[in-house]
Amino acid sequence: MSEKIKDNVIESMKEVWERTKLLHDAPNHYCPGCGHGVVHRLIMEAVEELGVMDRTIAIAPVGCSVLAYNYLNVDTQQAAHGRATACATGIKRVFPDKIVFTYQGDGDLAAIGTGETIHAVNRGDKFLIVFINNGIYGMTGGQMAPTTLEGAKTSTSPDGRDVDLMGHAIRIAEMLALLPGAYYITRQAVNSAKAVRKAKKAIKKALQYQIDGKGGTCLVEVVSNCPSGWKMTPEESNKYLDDEVFDFYQLGDIKVPPKEEK
Amino acid sequence: MNEEIIIAGFGGQGVLSMGMTLAYAGMVEDKEVIWMPSYGPEMRGGTANCIVVVSDDKVSSPIINKFDTTIILNQPSMDKFESAVKPGGNIVYEANNVMNPPTRDDAKVFKIPAAEEAKKLNNPRTMNMIILGAFLAVKPIIEISSILEALKKVLPKRHHHLIPLNEKALRLGMELVGKD
Amino acid sequence: MNKKQLMKGNEALAEAAIRAGLQGYFGYPITPQSELLEYMSRELHKRGGAFVQAESEIASINMVYGAAGAGARVMTSTSSPGYSLMQEGISYIACAELPCLLVNVVRGGPGLGTIQPSQGDYFQAVKGGGHGDYKLIVLAPNSVQEMADFTYIGFDLADQYRMPVLILTDGALGQMMESVVFPEYDIEKNRTNHSSWATTGRVNGREQHVITSLHLQSEDMEKQNQILQKKYRKIEENEVRFETIQTEDADFLLVAYGLSARIAHKAVNLAREEGLKVGLLRPISLYPFPYQAIEDLSAKVSGILTVEMSAGQMVEDVRLAVNGKVPVGFYGRMGGMIPQPDEILEEIKKLYSPKRRQ
Numbered sequence: 161m162s163e164k165i166k167d168n169v170i171e172s173m174k175e176v177w178e179r180t181k182l183l184h185d186a187p188n189h190y191c192p193g194c195g196h197g198v199v200h201r202l203i204m205e206a207v208e209e210l211g212v213m214d215r216t217i218a219i220a221p222v223g224c225s226v227l228a229y230n231y232l233n234v235d236t237q238q239a240a241h242g243r244a245t246a247c248a249t250g251i252k253r254v255f256p257d258k259i260v261f262t263y264q265g266d267g268d269l270a271a272i273g274t275g276e277t278i279h280a281v282n283r284g285d286k287f288l289i290v291f292i293n294n295g296i297y298g299m300t301g302g303q304m305a306p307t308t309l310e311g312a313k314t315s316t317s318p319d320g321r322d323v324d325l326m327g328h329a330i331r332i333a334e335m336l337a338l339l340p341g342a343y344y345i346t347r348q349a350v351n352s353a354k355a356v357r358k359a360k361k362a363i364k365k366a367l368q369y370q371i372d373g374k375g376g377t378c379l380v381e382v383v384s385n386c387p388s389g390w391k392m393t394p395e396e397s398n399k400y401l402d403d404e405v406f407d408f409y410q411l412g413d414i415k416v417p418p419k420e421e422k
Numbered sequence: 423m424n425e426e427i428i429i430a431g432f433g434g435q436g437v438l439s440m441g442m443t444l445a446y447a448g449m450v451e452d453k454e455v456i457w458m459p460s461y462g463p464e465m466r467g468g469t470a471n472c473i474v475v476v477s478d479d480k481v482s483s484p485i486i487n488k489f490d491t492t493i494i495l496n497q498p499s500m501d502k503f504e505s506a507v508k509p510g511g512n513i514v515y516e517a518n519n520v521m522n523p524p525t526r527d528d529a530k531v532f533k534i535p536a537a538e539e540a541k542k543l544n545n546p547r548t549m550n551m552i553i554l555g556a557f558l559a560v561k562p563i564i565e566i567s568s569i570l571e572a573l574k575k576v577l578p579k580r581h582h583h584l585i586p587l588n589e590k591a592l593r594l595g596m597e598l599v600g601k602d
Numbered sequence: 603m604n605k606k607q608l609m610k611g612n613e614a615l616a617e618a619a620i621r622a623g624l625q626g627y628f629g630y631p632i633t634p635q636s637e638l639l640e641y642m643s644r645e646l647h648k649r650g651g652a653f654v655q656a657e658s659e660i661a662s663i664n665m666v667y668g669a670a671g672a673g674a675r676v677m678t679s680t681s682s683p684g685y686s687l688m689q690e691g692i693s694y695i696a697c698a699e700l701p702c703l704l705v706n707v708v709r710g711g712p713g714l715g716t717i718q719p720s721q722g723d724y725f726q727a728v729k730g731g732g733h734g735d736y737k738l739i740v741l742a743p744n745s746v747q748e749m750a751d752f753t754y755i756g757f758d759l760a761d762q763y764r765m766p767v768l769i770l771t772d773g774a775l776g777q778m779m780e781s782v783v784f785p786e787y788d789i790e791k792n793r794t795n796h797s798s799w800a801t802t803g804r805v806n807g808r809e810q811h812v813i814t815s816l817h818l819q820s821e822d823m824e825k826q827n828q829i830l831q832k833k834y835r836k837i838e839e840n841e842v843r844f845e846t847i848q849t850e851d852a853d854f855l856l857v858a859y860g861l862s863a864r865i866a867h868k869a870v871n872l873a874r875e876e877g878l879k880v881g882l883l884r885p886i887s888l889y890p891f892p893y894q895a896i897e898d899l900s901a902k903v904s905g906i907l908t909v910e911m912s913a914g915q916m917v918e919d920v921r922l923a924v925n926g927k928v929p930v931g932f933y934g935r936m937g938g939m940i941p942q943p944d945e946i947l948e949e950i951k952k953l954y955s956p957k958r959r960q
Contacts, residue, residue: 215803217672229812235801237671238814242695246656250668251801253625253652255678258803272707276664279657442608442779442830449781457608457779461634461717483868484778487942575608591887 172378180204180214182233189227195384196224196292198350199359200231201259203290206364207234210371216259217242217251221273223265224298237340242273245280248287259370260287260317266307267297270332277336284341284376286398291333291379294386302389306330308410314389333378333381337390338416343376344369349383349406351398374417383409423453423478425563426486430471430503431495434549436562439576441472444554446565446572448476454486455477469498474515475509476563493557495550497521516549532560535599540591545584548591566592604784612679612776614740615769616641618753620679623789626652626676630684632715634773635707637680651695659684663704670700671813673800675757675793679705681773682723683714684868685731692766693732694844697815698824701796703753704738707776710938718849718938719773721860724915727770735827737834739767739841740888742860746780754787759796761843763833770888771918774861774940797876802849840879843886846893848874852881855899857920858909860886862941866909869946876947877952878954890918896923902927904955909946910934929953 168253173387179185182204190196207216212232219226222241233344239247244262252260269277269291277289296314297303304314304321309329311320322330339343344366348359383405385397392400426569427444431437438459445457458473473489492507494500494515500522507513509528517538558564565568569592572584606707609617616638620625627642639655646653656662662678666798669676680688685706695702710720727740739759749771756767801811802952817823824872825881845863848870849855858866863884873880885892905928908917917932926928933949935941 161954166836213803214807216804217801219668227818229810229814233804233810235803235811236813237668237801238812238816239667240664240690243660243667243691246664247668247671248672249661250626250628250676251652252670253654253665254669254674255672256707256801258672272892275657276661279661373897381680403777445779446608451607455608455779455781458774459777461773461777481951482863482871483943484774484780485865485940485942487944 163233169268178277178416180208182208184231184233186230188231189389190224190342193385193387193397195237195382196225199290199292199382199384200228200317200354202350202356202360203263204234205360206367207259209364210367211279212259212367212371215257216261217248218263219260221262221264221268223268223272225263225292226299227262227266228263235418241266242271243276244268245273245276245289249280249283249285252285252287256286261290262287262420263290263369264292266291266297266305270306274332276281276385277332278339281336281363281377281379282339282341285346286370287373287375287377288363289377290363290378292384294389295329295405296389297387298386298389302386307332307403331377331409333379333414336379341376342377342379342415343374344417345381346379346413347409347411349401351385351401355411368415382411383411423476423563425476425491425561426489427474427491427493428471428489428503428506429474429493429522430469430497430499433470434496435470436547437470437495438472440554443473443569443572444474444476444564446575447568450568451479451564452569456481458484466570467572469496471503490602491557491561493552493553495519498516500524512560514553514560515561516553530560531558532599536595536598537601539594539598543587543591543594548587551591552595552598555592557600558592559596559599562590580592604786606781606783608779609744609746609782610637610777610779611746611771612637612707613641614746615679615749615753615868616645616780618750618784619703619757620645620649620651621784621787621951622652622754622757623675623793624677626665626669628654628656628669629676630656630659630662631725632681632684633711634719634776635679635681635705637776638705638707659687660815661692663688666702667691667695667698667700667747670695670702671801672699673798673802673901677703677705679707681707681709682711682720685723685726688736689726689732690740691732692922693736694815695766696738697734697763697830700766700813702765702766703756703760704766706768708770708772708806710936715784716938717773719775719861719911719940720936720938721771721772721862721911721916722936723890725910725912728891728919730894737889739763739837739839739890740770741767741843742770742773742886743775743889744884746775746778746782749775750784751783751801754785758792763837765833772861790889791884835840838890841887842890842892842894843885844892845886846895847882847884849881849883849899851879852902853904854877854881854947854950854954855881855903855906855910856882856909856950857885857896857906857916858882859888859916862909862911865941865943868943868945869909869950872943872947873950878950879956880950881955885916891919891923892922893919896920897925898929900924903929904957905953906930907931907933907946907953908948911940912936914949
């Protein structure tokens with residue numbers, strides 16, 4: 161062995177991991193096993209790697225991630241429930257050079273904010289929507305979301321979601337992909353190392369499109385877990401994603417920019 | 423001078439633009455002016471009216487219910503506004519469109535066959551200018567030259583070639599006063 | 603020099619906003635304010651600003667939130683039902699202390715109501731409107747010229763106090779045409795630089811800026827409230843605006859704002875013609891309200907009549923100011939009906955007493 165030991169530190173030791181620079185050094189309030197922390201990290205890594213911190217503005221509306229500015233160390237606006245895309249439109253139309261992303265849950269994006277979401281995408285406003293879909297209202301205590309799967313038990317569908325009474329789970333990414341204003345729409349996950357790598361790539365790609373001024377709205381849906389709301393251990397919740405959720409919310413690109421189509 | 427006028431008729435008769443022309447012309451002469459339209463469903467084909475005030479002094483209320491002159495272009499407006507003219511005021515009305523002439527004996531009444539004359543000019547849309555001319559003969563508060571100046575503002579550029587025709591209509595209207 | 607133009611109130615306001623350096627307008631069609639939206643759609647793009655016809659008033663106000671939070675000079679306009687829809691967003695904007703201009707071209711309500719002019723949104727405008735303890739500076743023009751003038755003042759006050767300013771006008775002032783002259787306005791000189799707090803991106807690696815109205819710890823939320831309240835006290839001290847007409851020798855006082863004040867002015871003239879010494883006080887800033895000026899005048903007159911296009915809203919503030927010293931009567935019309943000068947004169951005669959108190 162050739163390493164020299166100096167002050168108890170192996171000199172040839174290489175730094176293989178460091179805290180993401182654009183994350184605040186703060187303990188987060190998310191439940192153990194929740195996907196939010198991972199997605200926060202991926203976005204901040206992408207912003208850092210693309211070198212656009214000095215013009216990036218995040219928008220976090222109401223939901224578990226309403227306090228995202230305590231973790232994301234970029235300029236952030238906290239928006240009203242469902243209105244993140246409207247805020248983003250306001251910023252982006254007046255300041256087209258800013259790099260803007262919203263960070264929205266499924267209740268926010270697909271229930272109370274459906275109108276704002278559809279019209280922002282329909283206008284093709286050039287920002288990124290990061291859409292965390294965990295099929296439940298986490299912050300308010302595990303109520304049924306528009307994305308909750310048929311039969312799933314929540315605090316407002318205690319006997320399981322009855323689609324005759326409560327409507328069906330919405331695949332909003334597929335709906336949005338129908339709009340000409342949508343530029344890049346993909347559905348990702350963060351429940352395995354491989355999935356995390358792919359999700360990071362998708363986020364970075366979407367931000368790059370925005371930096372390049374490419375035409376249209378980008379949406380990266382991350383089908384995530386909610387161990388607390390689902391009443392599962394983190395491990396069970398990740399398995400549940402693989403076993404059941406991805407059957408309905410199939411992962412992969414839903415709409416890609418024209419020239420990239422095969 | 424402080425002249426308070428209401429112009430009322432059907433949508434499409436040029437009620438609002440007649441009033442606007444008058445207001446513009448007042449401004450050309452550096453007078454204080456107000457143009458207040460009735461707006462809403464009336465705009466869409468029903469009855470329309472506008473209030474115009476032309477004054478040497480600052481105008482207090484744009485909301486007025488008694489007028490120095492009422493210019494009436496249809497029967498429903500006659501029914502509604504005949505009573506709104508001040509004693510001693512003027513009622514100028516279009517002969518063809520009003521069946522029942524006004525009965526006020528404390529106002530001066532001018533019946534103007536503007537629709538018929540407009541037909542003779544081969545342009546029924548000049549009816550409002552004939553009426554405006556008649557009004558200006560009754561109440562010479564604004565110079566014709568100012569009205570022509572105002573038409574440049576009120577009419578879209580593509581209609582500016584019609585200004586000479588409008589002038590003809592105005593002068594015709596002035597001549598019609600006192601002829602009936 | 604800037605010359606006289608004949609314009610609708612809505613258009614004059616829009617033109618003034620563009621001349622004041624408007625960077626973004628977000629709005630939704632509703633009668634009787636649509637000319638403002640249409641004017642912006644014609645003019646703003648070609649004069650360097652961004653125009654978006656939003657999908658709703660809710661989206662409009664949140665677009666304003668976003669762009670104002672990024673430091674832009676922005677506005678929205680609407681009419682009563684649309685203004686109700688905006689209340690949540692306005693509460694957020696007030697708490698997050700974002701400067702912007704709001705315009706409510708009021709129509710008769712409640713409900714879908716009528717498109718005719720009204721002053722029925724006074725309470726909503728000056729007593730809050732949305733949830734929580736907040737205020738807007740509320741300016742009430744009464745002419746097309748003031749529709750323009752107050753737009754400049756509104757933007758500057760919004761910047762100065764970092765808060766929304768509301769222009770409370772009505773359908774008649776929005777629709778009517780009068781001559782207007784646009785004053786010279788130096789955008790660069792008058793605009794405040796918001797880079798110390800706006801979310802612009804962390805320029806040169808500076809500290810993160812956050813725009814939020816969320817303070818989960820009650821202690822923090824109370825602190826934010828105290829900041830707002832302190833600001834409001836300062837505004838009450840410095841920004842009261844009103845006009846008096848023939849009050850010097852008046853035995854009797856009318857109080858009216860906006861269009862009603864124009865009509866009341868005519869009623870004053872009619873009363874004076876009959877030898878009744880009537881004066882008029884017109885609040886221009888509805889918040890802050892000219893309590894002191896009314897209190898001072900109430901010591902001199904025998905009675906007061908408040909005239910509104912409502913069931914009687916501002917009259918409550920007049921009574922607060924007068925505090926029982928003299929009788930305060932009310933005359934109003936509702937639902938798009940407008941009080942007429944001769945009707946007001948009749949009311950004056952019922953209450954008038956030629957006893958000047960001082």
